[in-house]
Amino acid sequence: MIKIALIAYAALLYAAQGAWIPYIGLWLAAQGIAEAALPLLFAVMLMAKVVTNPVVAHLCDMSGRPERVAFWVTLFLILCYATLLWPGLSVSGLMILVVLASALAPTVFPIIDRLILQASGASAEGFGRLRMWGSVGFAVGTVLAGQAALRVGLTPVIVLVAVLGAASLIALGLYRRALGPMTRQWTPPEKAPLRALLDLPLIWPPLIAAALILASNAHLYTLAPIEWSQAGLSAALISAILVVGVGAEVAGFWFGSKMAARISAPALLTMAALFTAARWGTMALSINVPVLILAQLGQAATIALTTMALAAAIRQYVPENTRVTAFAMFTLLGMGPFISGATLLAGWGQGQFGVSGFAMMVPVAGFAVLMAGFFWMHVRSRGPEASQTS
Incomplete structure:
Protein backbone atom coordinates (compact mmCIF):
# COMPACT_ATOMS: atom_id res chain seq x y z
CA MET A 1 0.00 0.00 0.00
CA MET A 182 7.80 7.49 12.99
CA THR A 183 9.10 4.48 14.91
CA ARG A 184 12.79 5.36 14.97
CA GLN A 185 14.79 8.21 16.39
CA TRP A 186 15.59 10.87 13.80
CA THR A 187 18.94 12.59 14.13
CA PRO A 188 19.02 15.90 12.26
CA PRO A 189 22.35 17.06 10.83
CA GLU A 190 24.57 18.87 13.32
CA LYS A 191 24.85 21.78 10.89
CA ALA A 192 22.24 23.27 8.58
CA PRO A 193 21.59 20.66 5.84
CA LEU A 194 23.04 22.82 3.07
CA ARG A 195 26.15 23.49 5.15
CA ALA A 196 26.42 19.76 5.87
CA LEU A 197 26.16 19.06 2.13
CA LEU A 198 28.94 21.55 1.42
CA ASP A 199 31.15 19.47 3.73
CA LEU A 200 30.71 16.47 1.39
CA PRO A 201 32.97 17.35 -1.55
CA LEU A 202 32.50 13.96 -3.22
CA ILE A 203 28.81 14.56 -3.99
CA TRP A 204 29.25 17.90 -5.76
CA PRO A 205 30.80 16.61 -9.02
CA PRO A 206 27.83 14.26 -9.70
CA LEU A 207 25.36 16.95 -8.58
CA ILE A 208 26.87 19.47 -10.98
CA ALA A 209 27.19 16.91 -13.79
CA ALA A 210 23.55 15.82 -13.45
CA ALA A 211 22.36 19.45 -13.26
CA LEU A 212 24.32 20.32 -16.42
CA ILE A 213 22.79 17.36 -18.27
CA LEU A 214 19.33 18.51 -17.17
CA ALA A 215 20.08 22.11 -18.19
CA SER A 216 21.25 21.01 -21.63
CA ASN A 217 17.55 20.43 -22.45
CA ALA A 218 17.23 24.23 -22.61
CA HIS A 219 17.14 24.59 -26.39
CA LEU A 220 14.83 21.61 -26.90
CA TYR A 221 12.07 23.16 -24.81
CA THR A 222 12.49 26.81 -25.81
CA LEU A 223 13.69 27.71 -29.31
CA ALA A 224 13.91 24.29 -31.01
CA PRO A 225 10.19 24.07 -31.91
CA ILE A 226 10.48 27.52 -33.54
CA GLU A 227 13.65 26.41 -35.38
CA TRP A 228 11.93 23.27 -36.65
CA SER A 229 8.79 25.16 -37.65
CA GLN A 230 10.86 27.61 -39.70
CA ALA A 231 12.49 24.60 -41.40
CA GLY A 232 9.05 23.44 -42.54
CA LEU A 233 8.08 20.88 -39.89
CA SER A 234 4.39 20.87 -39.00
CA ALA A 235 3.09 21.28 -35.47
CA ALA A 236 1.96 17.63 -35.53
CA LEU A 237 5.46 16.44 -36.44
CA ILE A 238 7.07 18.61 -33.77
CA SER A 239 4.66 17.23 -31.18
CA ALA A 240 5.43 13.67 -32.30
CA ILE A 241 9.17 14.29 -31.99
CA LEU A 242 8.73 15.54 -28.41
CA VAL A 243 6.45 12.61 -27.51
CA VAL A 244 9.12 10.15 -28.69
CA GLY A 245 11.48 11.69 -26.14
CA VAL A 246 9.01 11.22 -23.29
CA GLY A 247 8.42 7.62 -24.35
CA ALA A 248 12.17 7.00 -24.40
CA GLU A 249 12.44 8.51 -20.92
CA VAL A 250 9.81 6.12 -19.54
CA ALA A 251 11.49 3.16 -21.25
CA GLY A 252 14.83 4.34 -19.89
CA PHE A 253 13.58 4.18 -16.31
CA TRP A 254 12.06 0.72 -16.85
CA PHE A 255 14.84 -1.01 -18.78
CA GLY A 256 17.75 1.13 -17.58
CA SER A 257 16.99 0.25 -13.96
CA LYS A 258 18.60 -3.15 -14.52
CA MET A 259 21.71 -1.41 -15.85
CA ALA A 260 21.73 0.92 -12.85
CA ALA A 261 21.73 -2.10 -10.56
CA ARG A 262 24.81 -3.56 -12.25
CA ILE A 263 27.21 -0.67 -12.86
CA SER A 264 28.56 2.06 -10.62
CA ALA A 265 27.06 5.53 -10.27
CA PRO A 266 30.14 7.25 -11.83
CA ALA A 267 30.04 4.93 -14.86
CA LEU A 268 26.29 5.40 -15.33
CA LEU A 269 26.57 9.18 -15.05
CA THR A 270 29.47 9.30 -17.52
CA MET A 271 27.46 7.19 -19.96
CA ALA A 272 24.44 9.49 -19.60
CA ALA A 273 26.56 12.59 -20.25
CA LEU A 274 28.24 11.07 -23.32
CA PHE A 275 24.93 9.95 -24.83
CA THR A 276 23.45 13.40 -24.15
CA ALA A 277 26.34 15.16 -25.90
CA ALA A 278 25.96 12.81 -28.88
CA ARG A 279 22.21 13.46 -28.90
CA TRP A 280 22.57 17.24 -29.15
CA GLY A 281 25.35 16.93 -31.72
CA THR A 282 23.14 14.76 -33.92
CA MET A 283 20.20 17.15 -33.65
CA ALA A 284 22.48 20.08 -34.50
CA LEU A 285 23.61 18.44 -37.74
CA SER A 286 20.25 17.51 -39.23
CA ILE A 287 16.58 18.51 -39.21
CA ASN A 288 15.66 15.30 -41.00
CA VAL A 289 12.67 13.87 -39.11
CA PRO A 290 13.93 10.25 -38.83
CA VAL A 291 17.27 11.55 -37.52
CA LEU A 292 15.53 13.76 -34.96
CA ILE A 293 13.35 10.87 -33.81
CA LEU A 294 16.41 8.63 -33.48
CA ALA A 295 18.20 11.32 -31.46
CA GLN A 296 15.17 11.75 -29.22
CA LEU A 297 15.64 8.18 -28.04
CA GLY A 298 18.62 9.63 -26.20
CA GLN A 299 16.23 11.16 -23.67
CA ALA A 300 16.42 7.77 -21.98
CA ALA A 301 19.98 8.73 -21.05
CA THR A 302 19.44 12.48 -20.57
CA ILE A 303 16.69 12.06 -17.99
CA ALA A 304 16.35 8.44 -16.84
CA LEU A 305 19.99 7.33 -16.58
CA THR A 306 21.03 10.70 -15.14
CA THR A 307 18.35 10.59 -12.43
CA MET A 308 19.17 7.00 -11.48
CA ALA A 309 22.91 7.71 -11.41
CA LEU A 310 22.43 10.71 -9.15
CA ALA A 311 20.09 8.76 -6.86
CA ALA A 312 22.71 6.02 -6.55
CA ALA A 313 25.40 8.60 -5.73
CA ILE A 314 23.18 10.25 -3.11
CA ARG A 315 22.30 6.87 -1.58
CA GLN A 316 25.98 5.97 -1.28
CA TYR A 317 27.66 9.26 -0.42
CA VAL A 318 25.07 11.44 1.36
CA PRO A 319 23.74 10.74 4.88
CA GLU A 320 20.00 10.17 5.09
CA ASN A 321 19.44 13.41 7.03
CA THR A 322 20.75 15.54 4.14
CA ARG A 323 19.26 13.79 1.11
CA VAL A 324 16.31 16.07 0.39
CA THR A 325 18.75 18.98 0.28
CA ALA A 326 20.96 17.05 -2.16
CA PHE A 327 18.04 16.38 -4.53
CA ALA A 328 16.90 20.00 -4.10
CA MET A 329 20.29 21.34 -5.17
CA PHE A 330 20.11 19.22 -8.32
CA THR A 331 16.72 20.74 -9.20
CA LEU A 332 17.78 24.24 -8.18
CA LEU A 333 20.99 24.25 -10.23
CA GLY A 334 19.67 22.36 -13.24
CA MET A 335 16.38 24.22 -13.60
CA GLY A 336 17.65 27.57 -12.30
CA PRO A 337 20.96 29.25 -13.17
CA PHE A 338 22.28 26.41 -15.35
CA ILE A 339 19.26 26.22 -17.67
CA SER A 340 19.08 30.02 -17.82
CA GLY A 341 22.73 30.15 -18.85
CA ALA A 342 22.25 27.35 -21.39
CA THR A 343 19.30 29.19 -22.94
CA LEU A 344 21.37 32.35 -23.29
CA LEU A 345 24.25 30.31 -24.74
CA ALA A 346 21.96 28.76 -27.36
CA GLY A 347 20.63 32.17 -28.38
CA TRP A 348 24.15 33.64 -28.52
CA GLY A 349 25.40 30.80 -30.71
CA GLN A 350 22.53 31.22 -33.12
CA GLY A 351 23.04 34.98 -33.32
CA GLN A 352 26.84 34.98 -33.56
CA PHE A 353 27.54 31.90 -35.66
CA GLY A 354 24.21 31.02 -37.25
CA VAL A 355 24.37 27.48 -35.85
CA SER A 356 21.57 25.47 -34.31
CA GLY A 357 21.10 26.04 -30.60
CA PHE A 358 21.66 22.30 -30.18
CA ALA A 359 25.30 22.82 -31.18
CA MET A 360 25.72 25.03 -28.11
CA MET A 361 24.25 22.32 -25.88
CA VAL A 362 27.11 19.97 -26.82
CA PRO A 363 29.70 21.83 -24.68
CA VAL A 364 27.18 21.99 -21.81
CA ALA A 365 26.88 18.20 -21.90
CA GLY A 366 30.62 17.98 -22.55
CA PHE A 367 31.36 19.78 -19.30
CA ALA A 368 29.03 17.28 -17.61
CA VAL A 369 31.22 14.50 -19.05
CA LEU A 370 34.27 16.13 -17.43
CA MET A 371 32.52 16.45 -14.05
CA ALA A 372 31.33 12.83 -14.24
CA GLY A 373 34.87 11.73 -15.08
CA PHE A 374 36.22 13.72 -12.15
CA PHE A 375 33.65 12.00 -9.90
CA TRP A 376 34.77 8.61 -11.23
CA MET A 377 38.45 9.32 -10.57
CA HIS A 378 37.71 10.76 -7.12
CA VAL A 379 35.75 7.65 -6.10
CA ARG A 380 38.48 5.32 -7.39
CA SER A 381 41.18 7.25 -5.53
CA ARG A 382 39.32 7.31 -2.22
CA GLY A 383 37.97 3.77 -2.31
CA PRO A 384 35.18 2.31 -0.14
CA GLU A 385 35.85 4.66 2.77
CA ALA A 386 34.30 7.50 0.75
CA SER A 387 30.84 6.02 1.29
CA GLN A 388 28.62 7.64 3.92
CA THR A 389 26.49 5.68 6.33
CA SER A 390 22.84 6.58 6.57
Whole structure:
Protein backbone atom coordinates (compact mmCIF):
# COMPACT_ATOMS: atom_id res chain seq x y z
CA MET A 1 0.00 0.00 0.00
CA ILE A 2 2.87 2.39 0.80
CA LYS A 3 4.46 2.05 -2.64
CA ILE A 4 1.11 2.25 -4.46
CA ALA A 5 0.15 5.46 -2.66
CA LEU A 6 3.61 6.95 -3.30
CA ILE A 7 3.41 6.05 -7.01
CA ALA A 8 -0.05 7.64 -7.20
CA TYR A 9 1.16 10.82 -5.52
CA ALA A 10 4.18 11.14 -7.80
CA ALA A 11 2.25 10.32 -10.99
CA LEU A 12 -0.62 12.73 -10.23
CA LEU A 13 1.61 15.63 -9.18
CA TYR A 14 3.83 15.17 -12.23
CA ALA A 15 0.65 14.99 -14.34
CA ALA A 16 -0.41 18.37 -12.93
CA GLN A 17 2.95 19.81 -13.97
CA GLY A 18 2.67 18.13 -17.37
CA ALA A 19 -0.59 20.02 -17.87
CA TRP A 20 0.76 23.28 -16.39
CA ILE A 21 4.16 23.80 -18.02
CA PRO A 22 3.29 23.66 -21.76
CA TYR A 23 0.14 25.77 -21.50
CA ILE A 24 0.63 28.33 -18.74
CA GLY A 25 2.19 30.83 -21.17
CA LEU A 26 -0.74 30.59 -23.57
CA TRP A 27 -3.22 30.92 -20.71
CA LEU A 28 -1.45 33.98 -19.28
CA ALA A 29 -1.50 35.65 -22.69
CA ALA A 30 -5.22 34.88 -22.97
CA GLN A 31 -5.77 36.61 -19.60
CA GLY A 32 -4.44 39.87 -21.03
CA ILE A 33 -0.81 39.87 -19.88
CA ALA A 34 1.25 41.76 -22.45
CA GLU A 35 3.51 39.64 -24.63
CA ALA A 36 6.45 41.91 -23.77
CA ALA A 37 5.96 41.18 -20.04
CA LEU A 38 5.92 37.40 -20.40
CA PRO A 39 9.72 36.84 -20.69
CA LEU A 40 10.33 38.75 -17.45
CA LEU A 41 7.51 36.88 -15.73
CA PHE A 42 8.93 33.53 -16.88
CA ALA A 43 12.39 34.53 -15.64
CA VAL A 44 10.96 35.30 -12.19
CA MET A 45 9.04 32.00 -12.24
CA LEU A 46 12.22 30.06 -13.07
CA MET A 47 14.37 31.76 -10.44
CA ALA A 48 11.79 31.62 -7.61
CA LYS A 49 12.95 28.10 -6.75
CA VAL A 50 16.37 29.48 -5.79
CA VAL A 51 14.70 30.74 -2.60
CA THR A 52 12.06 28.09 -1.93
CA ASN A 53 13.94 24.85 -2.72
CA PRO A 54 16.62 25.21 -0.01
CA VAL A 55 14.06 26.36 2.58
CA VAL A 56 11.68 23.43 2.05
CA ALA A 57 14.57 20.94 1.85
CA HIS A 58 15.93 22.35 5.13
CA LEU A 59 12.58 21.73 6.84
CA CYS A 60 12.46 18.16 5.51
CA ASP A 61 15.97 17.18 6.57
CA MET A 62 15.73 18.81 9.99
CA SER A 63 12.34 17.27 10.81
CA GLY A 64 12.88 13.82 9.32
CA ARG A 65 9.28 13.86 8.04
CA PRO A 66 9.49 15.00 4.41
CA GLU A 67 6.04 13.58 3.69
CA ARG A 68 4.52 15.98 6.24
CA VAL A 69 6.28 18.98 4.67
CA ALA A 70 5.19 17.76 1.22
CA PHE A 71 1.57 17.63 2.39
CA TRP A 72 1.51 21.30 3.39
CA VAL A 73 3.43 22.47 0.33
CA THR A 74 1.09 20.52 -1.97
CA LEU A 75 -1.95 21.94 -0.17
CA PHE A 76 -0.75 25.53 -0.66
CA LEU A 77 0.11 24.73 -4.28
CA ILE A 78 -3.45 23.52 -4.95
CA LEU A 79 -4.85 26.66 -3.32
CA CYS A 80 -2.75 28.74 -5.74
CA TYR A 81 -4.08 26.78 -8.72
CA ALA A 82 -7.68 27.04 -7.53
CA THR A 83 -7.45 30.76 -6.77
CA LEU A 84 -6.31 31.42 -10.34
CA LEU A 85 -9.87 30.56 -11.35
CA TRP A 86 -11.38 33.17 -9.01
CA PRO A 87 -13.69 35.51 -10.99
CA GLY A 88 -12.47 39.09 -11.15
CA LEU A 89 -8.90 38.27 -10.15
CA SER A 90 -6.66 41.21 -11.07
CA VAL A 91 -3.71 40.84 -13.43
CA SER A 92 -1.26 41.65 -10.64
CA GLY A 93 -2.91 39.08 -8.36
CA LEU A 94 -2.76 36.52 -11.15
CA MET A 95 0.96 37.14 -11.68
CA ILE A 96 1.68 36.82 -7.96
CA LEU A 97 -0.18 33.50 -7.79
CA VAL A 98 1.61 32.13 -10.86
CA VAL A 99 5.01 33.04 -9.40
CA LEU A 100 4.04 31.52 -6.05
CA ALA A 101 2.88 28.29 -7.72
CA SER A 102 6.12 28.18 -9.71
CA ALA A 103 8.07 28.65 -6.48
CA LEU A 104 6.23 25.87 -4.63
CA ALA A 105 5.96 23.11 -7.27
CA PRO A 106 9.72 22.49 -7.75
CA THR A 107 10.20 22.04 -4.00
CA VAL A 108 8.08 18.89 -3.97
CA PHE A 109 9.97 16.89 -6.60
CA PRO A 110 13.17 16.51 -4.51
CA ILE A 111 10.93 15.22 -1.71
CA ILE A 112 9.37 12.69 -4.09
CA ASP A 113 12.83 11.48 -5.14
CA ARG A 114 13.86 11.17 -1.49
CA LEU A 115 10.70 9.19 -0.63
CA ILE A 116 11.20 6.91 -3.64
CA LEU A 117 14.83 6.38 -2.64
CA GLN A 118 13.64 5.40 0.83
CA ALA A 119 10.91 3.09 -0.52
CA SER A 120 13.33 1.34 -2.88
CA GLY A 121 15.79 0.57 -0.08
CA ALA A 122 19.18 -0.48 -1.42
CA SER A 123 17.77 -1.38 -4.84
CA ALA A 124 18.88 0.82 -7.73
CA GLU A 125 16.51 -1.14 -9.96
CA GLY A 126 13.62 -0.44 -7.59
CA PHE A 127 14.27 3.32 -7.69
CA GLY A 128 14.05 3.41 -11.49
CA ARG A 129 10.86 1.34 -11.62
CA LEU A 130 9.14 3.61 -9.07
CA ARG A 131 10.47 6.91 -10.44
CA MET A 132 9.27 5.96 -13.92
CA TRP A 133 5.67 6.68 -12.93
CA GLY A 134 6.45 10.37 -12.51
CA SER A 135 7.45 10.53 -16.18
CA VAL A 136 4.34 8.57 -17.17
CA GLY A 137 2.19 11.02 -15.21
CA PHE A 138 3.85 14.03 -16.84
CA ALA A 139 3.16 12.62 -20.31
CA VAL A 140 -0.47 11.81 -19.50
CA GLY A 141 -1.01 15.29 -18.04
CA THR A 142 0.40 16.92 -21.17
CA VAL A 143 -1.86 14.85 -23.44
CA LEU A 144 -4.97 15.53 -21.33
CA ALA A 145 -4.23 19.26 -21.24
CA GLY A 146 -3.67 19.30 -24.99
CA GLN A 147 -7.03 17.68 -25.61
CA ALA A 148 -8.74 20.06 -23.18
CA ALA A 149 -7.16 23.10 -24.83
CA LEU A 150 -8.09 21.86 -28.30
CA ARG A 151 -11.68 20.89 -27.56
CA VAL A 152 -12.79 23.25 -24.77
CA GLY A 153 -10.28 26.05 -24.23
CA LEU A 154 -7.39 27.10 -22.02
CA THR A 155 -9.23 27.78 -18.75
CA PRO A 156 -10.26 24.09 -18.39
CA VAL A 157 -6.52 23.30 -18.48
CA ILE A 158 -6.10 25.21 -15.20
CA VAL A 159 -9.11 23.33 -13.81
CA LEU A 160 -7.41 20.08 -14.81
CA VAL A 161 -4.19 21.16 -13.07
CA ALA A 162 -6.10 21.92 -9.85
CA VAL A 163 -8.02 18.61 -9.99
CA LEU A 164 -4.85 16.57 -10.57
CA GLY A 165 -3.16 18.44 -7.72
CA ALA A 166 -6.09 17.72 -5.39
CA ALA A 167 -6.00 14.04 -6.35
CA SER A 168 -2.27 13.94 -5.60
CA LEU A 169 -2.94 15.39 -2.14
CA ILE A 170 -5.43 12.59 -1.44
CA ALA A 171 -2.82 10.03 -2.54
CA LEU A 172 -0.25 11.66 -0.26
CA GLY A 173 -2.70 11.47 2.63
CA LEU A 174 -3.10 7.73 2.00
CA TYR A 175 0.68 7.39 1.87
CA ARG A 176 1.06 9.15 5.22
CA ARG A 177 -1.62 6.94 6.77
CA ALA A 178 0.04 3.77 5.44
CA LEU A 179 3.43 4.99 6.64
CA GLY A 180 2.18 5.48 10.18
CA PRO A 181 4.01 7.30 12.99
CA MET A 182 7.80 7.49 12.99
CA THR A 183 9.10 4.48 14.91
CA ARG A 184 12.79 5.36 14.97
CA GLN A 185 14.79 8.21 16.39
CA TRP A 186 15.59 10.87 13.80
CA THR A 187 18.94 12.59 14.13
CA PRO A 188 19.02 15.90 12.26
CA PRO A 189 22.35 17.06 10.83
CA GLU A 190 24.57 18.87 13.32
CA LYS A 191 24.85 21.78 10.89
CA ALA A 192 22.24 23.27 8.58
CA PRO A 193 21.59 20.66 5.84
CA LEU A 194 23.04 22.82 3.07
CA ARG A 195 26.15 23.49 5.15
CA ALA A 196 26.42 19.76 5.87
CA LEU A 197 26.16 19.06 2.13
CA LEU A 198 28.94 21.55 1.42
CA ASP A 199 31.15 19.47 3.73
CA LEU A 200 30.71 16.47 1.39
CA PRO A 201 32.97 17.35 -1.55
CA LEU A 202 32.50 13.96 -3.22
CA ILE A 203 28.81 14.56 -3.99
CA TRP A 204 29.25 17.90 -5.76
CA PRO A 205 30.80 16.61 -9.02
CA PRO A 206 27.83 14.26 -9.70
CA LEU A 207 25.36 16.95 -8.58
CA ILE A 208 26.87 19.47 -10.98
CA ALA A 209 27.19 16.91 -13.79
CA ALA A 210 23.55 15.82 -13.45
CA ALA A 211 22.36 19.45 -13.26
CA LEU A 212 24.32 20.32 -16.42
CA ILE A 213 22.79 17.36 -18.27
CA LEU A 214 19.33 18.51 -17.17
CA ALA A 215 20.08 22.11 -18.19
CA SER A 216 21.25 21.01 -21.63
CA ASN A 217 17.55 20.43 -22.45
CA ALA A 218 17.23 24.23 -22.61
CA HIS A 219 17.14 24.59 -26.39
CA LEU A 220 14.83 21.61 -26.90
CA TYR A 221 12.07 23.16 -24.81
CA THR A 222 12.49 26.81 -25.81
CA LEU A 223 13.69 27.71 -29.31
CA ALA A 224 13.91 24.29 -31.01
CA PRO A 225 10.19 24.07 -31.91
CA ILE A 226 10.48 27.52 -33.54
CA GLU A 227 13.65 26.41 -35.38
CA TRP A 228 11.93 23.27 -36.65
CA SER A 229 8.79 25.16 -37.65
CA GLN A 230 10.86 27.61 -39.70
CA ALA A 231 12.49 24.60 -41.40
CA GLY A 232 9.05 23.44 -42.54
CA LEU A 233 8.08 20.88 -39.89
CA SER A 234 4.39 20.87 -39.00
CA ALA A 235 3.09 21.28 -35.47
CA ALA A 236 1.96 17.63 -35.53
CA LEU A 237 5.46 16.44 -36.44
CA ILE A 238 7.07 18.61 -33.77
CA SER A 239 4.66 17.23 -31.18
CA ALA A 240 5.43 13.67 -32.30
CA ILE A 241 9.17 14.29 -31.99
CA LEU A 242 8.73 15.54 -28.41
CA VAL A 243 6.45 12.61 -27.51
CA VAL A 244 9.12 10.15 -28.69
CA GLY A 245 11.48 11.69 -26.14
CA VAL A 246 9.01 11.22 -23.29
CA GLY A 247 8.42 7.62 -24.35
CA ALA A 248 12.17 7.00 -24.40
CA GLU A 249 12.44 8.51 -20.92
CA VAL A 250 9.81 6.12 -19.54
CA ALA A 251 11.49 3.16 -21.25
CA GLY A 252 14.83 4.34 -19.89
CA PHE A 253 13.58 4.18 -16.31
CA TRP A 254 12.06 0.72 -16.85
CA PHE A 255 14.84 -1.01 -18.78
CA GLY A 256 17.75 1.13 -17.58
CA SER A 257 16.99 0.25 -13.96
CA LYS A 258 18.60 -3.15 -14.52
CA MET A 259 21.71 -1.41 -15.85
CA ALA A 260 21.73 0.92 -12.85
CA ALA A 261 21.73 -2.10 -10.56
CA ARG A 262 24.81 -3.56 -12.25
CA ILE A 263 27.21 -0.67 -12.86
CA SER A 264 28.56 2.06 -10.62
CA ALA A 265 27.06 5.53 -10.27
CA PRO A 266 30.14 7.25 -11.83
CA ALA A 267 30.04 4.93 -14.86
CA LEU A 268 26.29 5.40 -15.33
CA LEU A 269 26.57 9.18 -15.05
CA THR A 270 29.47 9.30 -17.52
CA MET A 271 27.46 7.19 -19.96
CA ALA A 272 24.44 9.49 -19.60
CA ALA A 273 26.56 12.59 -20.25
CA LEU A 274 28.24 11.07 -23.32
CA PHE A 275 24.93 9.95 -24.83
CA THR A 276 23.45 13.40 -24.15
CA ALA A 277 26.34 15.16 -25.90
CA ALA A 278 25.96 12.81 -28.88
CA ARG A 279 22.21 13.46 -28.90
CA TRP A 280 22.57 17.24 -29.15
CA GLY A 281 25.35 16.93 -31.72
CA THR A 282 23.14 14.76 -33.92
CA MET A 283 20.20 17.15 -33.65
CA ALA A 284 22.48 20.08 -34.50
CA LEU A 285 23.61 18.44 -37.74
CA SER A 286 20.25 17.51 -39.23
CA ILE A 287 16.58 18.51 -39.21
CA ASN A 288 15.66 15.30 -41.00
CA VAL A 289 12.67 13.87 -39.11
CA PRO A 290 13.93 10.25 -38.83
CA VAL A 291 17.27 11.55 -37.52
CA LEU A 292 15.53 13.76 -34.96
CA ILE A 293 13.35 10.87 -33.81
CA LEU A 294 16.41 8.63 -33.48
CA ALA A 295 18.20 11.32 -31.46
CA GLN A 296 15.17 11.75 -29.22
CA LEU A 297 15.64 8.18 -28.04
CA GLY A 298 18.62 9.63 -26.20
CA GLN A 299 16.23 11.16 -23.67
CA ALA A 300 16.42 7.77 -21.98
CA ALA A 301 19.98 8.73 -21.05
CA THR A 302 19.44 12.48 -20.57
CA ILE A 303 16.69 12.06 -17.99
CA ALA A 304 16.35 8.44 -16.84
CA LEU A 305 19.99 7.33 -16.58
CA THR A 306 21.03 10.70 -15.14
CA THR A 307 18.35 10.59 -12.43
CA MET A 308 19.17 7.00 -11.48
CA ALA A 309 22.91 7.71 -11.41
CA LEU A 310 22.43 10.71 -9.15
CA ALA A 311 20.09 8.76 -6.86
CA ALA A 312 22.71 6.02 -6.55
CA ALA A 313 25.40 8.60 -5.73
CA ILE A 314 23.18 10.25 -3.11
CA ARG A 315 22.30 6.87 -1.58
CA GLN A 316 25.98 5.97 -1.28
CA TYR A 317 27.66 9.26 -0.42
CA VAL A 318 25.07 11.44 1.36
CA PRO A 319 23.74 10.74 4.88
CA GLU A 320 20.00 10.17 5.09
CA ASN A 321 19.44 13.41 7.03
CA THR A 322 20.75 15.54 4.14
CA ARG A 323 19.26 13.79 1.11
CA VAL A 324 16.31 16.07 0.39
CA THR A 325 18.75 18.98 0.28
CA ALA A 326 20.96 17.05 -2.16
CA PHE A 327 18.04 16.38 -4.53
CA ALA A 328 16.90 20.00 -4.10
CA MET A 329 20.29 21.34 -5.17
CA PHE A 330 20.11 19.22 -8.32
CA THR A 331 16.72 20.74 -9.20
CA LEU A 332 17.78 24.24 -8.18
CA LEU A 333 20.99 24.25 -10.23
CA GLY A 334 19.67 22.36 -13.24
CA MET A 335 16.38 24.22 -13.60
CA GLY A 336 17.65 27.57 -12.30
CA PRO A 337 20.96 29.25 -13.17
CA PHE A 338 22.28 26.41 -15.35
CA ILE A 339 19.26 26.22 -17.67
CA SER A 340 19.08 30.02 -17.82
CA GLY A 341 22.73 30.15 -18.85
CA ALA A 342 22.25 27.35 -21.39
CA THR A 343 19.30 29.19 -22.94
CA LEU A 344 21.37 32.35 -23.29
CA LEU A 345 24.25 30.31 -24.74
CA ALA A 346 21.96 28.76 -27.36
CA GLY A 347 20.63 32.17 -28.38
CA TRP A 348 24.15 33.64 -28.52
CA GLY A 349 25.40 30.80 -30.71
CA GLN A 350 22.53 31.22 -33.12
CA GLY A 351 23.04 34.98 -33.32
CA GLN A 352 26.84 34.98 -33.56
CA PHE A 353 27.54 31.90 -35.66
CA GLY A 354 24.21 31.02 -37.25
CA VAL A 355 24.37 27.48 -35.85
CA SER A 356 21.57 25.47 -34.31
CA GLY A 357 21.10 26.04 -30.60
CA PHE A 358 21.66 22.30 -30.18
CA ALA A 359 25.30 22.82 -31.18
CA MET A 360 25.72 25.03 -28.11
CA MET A 361 24.25 22.32 -25.88
CA VAL A 362 27.11 19.97 -26.82
CA PRO A 363 29.70 21.83 -24.68
CA VAL A 364 27.18 21.99 -21.81
CA ALA A 365 26.88 18.20 -21.90
CA GLY A 366 30.62 17.98 -22.55
CA PHE A 367 31.36 19.78 -19.30
CA ALA A 368 29.03 17.28 -17.61
CA VAL A 369 31.22 14.50 -19.05
CA LEU A 370 34.27 16.13 -17.43
CA MET A 371 32.52 16.45 -14.05
CA ALA A 372 31.33 12.83 -14.24
CA GLY A 373 34.87 11.73 -15.08
CA PHE A 374 36.22 13.72 -12.15
CA PHE A 375 33.65 12.00 -9.90
CA TRP A 376 34.77 8.61 -11.23
CA MET A 377 38.45 9.32 -10.57
CA HIS A 378 37.71 10.76 -7.12
CA VAL A 379 35.75 7.65 -6.10
CA ARG A 380 38.48 5.32 -7.39
CA SER A 381 41.18 7.25 -5.53
CA ARG A 382 39.32 7.31 -2.22
CA GLY A 383 37.97 3.77 -2.31
CA PRO A 384 35.18 2.31 -0.14
CA GLU A 385 35.85 4.66 2.77
CA ALA A 386 34.30 7.50 0.75
CA SER A 387 30.84 6.02 1.29
CA GLN A 388 28.62 7.64 3.92
CA THR A 389 26.49 5.68 6.33
CA SER A 390 22.84 6.58 6.57
